[in-house]
Amino acid sequence: GAGVSQSPRYKVAKRGQDVALRCDPISGHVSLFWYQQALGQGPEFLTYFQNEAQLDKSGLPSDRFFAERPEGSVSTLKIQRTQQEDSAVYLCASSFLGQGGADTQYFGPGTRLTVL
């Protein structure tokens, strides 16, 4: 079946521009996650949805970052007034609720954001 898809795969923005990154989770997956991966580092948690409810947004680095999942399926991560330090790969993952404890997360290919 289809995996997690993300678009665009690459995004170049000028400093100060707003960007929107899209994630399509695996069909039927209840949970959706966003991570930020800086070059040469491991992914860092940004936020987590269960259906349309945003249950944890503790990892969002500033109020310029906003995520939504209005219908409990597709999610959008928006970054306003981008800064150079926002340059990173943004990974989306989804999971099927029901393993008990930590559900296995399945990742998309990521969006590489470069802010000039």
Next chain:
Amino acid sequence: AQKVTQAQTEISVVEKEDVTLDCVYETRDTTYYLFWYKQPPSGELVFLIRRNSFDEQNEISGRYSWNFQKSTSSFNFTITASQVVDSAVYFCALSDPYNFNKFYFGSGTKLNVKP
């Protein structure tokens, strides 16, 4: 606080060699989950294994095996008879105690397998 350390930044081996990737974690909790993921050059993290803290049995899957030692807080990953296709960055991850679905990743180990 949860922390994952992958001290090996980069490892190079020749095809058919065995290689072990180390993962050491820190947690004060008795219930937690550990994961390994593979990230090939395409960028997508590929799930390899999930383990909970109550299951200390070592696991083998083909050429892959995992050694979970709670006494040393380690969850090491061994590839037997490595192949060029194993070249990738490998990440170990640990769950958050209050939200099991929030993962803390190590910084990764880049494995280069040369023909």
